[in-house]
Amino acid sequence: MATAVGSDLSLQEIAVSHRVGKPRSSDKPRDILVKFISRRSRDKLLKKRSLLKSNGYEGIFVNEDLTKYRSELLFEAKQLVKRKHIIGAWSTDGTILVKVTKDKKVSVHRIHTKRDINRFLSYTVAENSNSSSNVDYFIFRSILA
Incomplete structure (x- = not known):
């Protein structure tokens, strides 16, 4: 996936990765949690994540692991x-x-x-053509070492 979006991330830059959560009854795969060896390694992939959709990874999202x-x-x-x-x-x-x-x-x-x-509840955005689709996906999360 990293290669497809032009990131030079290597397997050696991933400390550990595994699926999280309970197996689902649907065909939807579980999230994958990835721990990188450094912030620099993590950022290599995060900076290119917007290119996933246009490189054949539609429905796959890369997000930070937030509190x-x-x-x-x-x-x-x-x-x-x-x-x-x-x-x-x-x-x-x-x-x-x-x-x-x-x-x-x-x-x-x-x-x-x-x-x-x-405070942004009073704001409005002009209509645009962006619409989200219901796509089966999993979230690829990252945490720092």
Whole structure:
């Protein structure tokens, strides 16, 4: 997968990897948790993750392994994306970020608390053609050594 997206990540840069969670009754595979030997190794793959879809890995997502609280913040932020209050939401190095438009200006904001998310409830995004599809997938998570 790393080679397909142009990352020079090697197997020696992965300390350990395994599936997590209970086996599912559906055909949907379990998540894979990967521990890299260094932050630099992890970043090699994370920087190229947006190329997965265009290189034959549609329905596979690479995400950080966040704390429960930060995962909840990211989930709530993504709900605002679905409701068209903000343009996008993602995490980088454990920090939750959102992209918004206000007065025709695009800006990125860090999210630390649920209060930070709530201040974007009054924002709206112009209709666009992006739509999410229901695809069977697994999440490829990463943690640092």
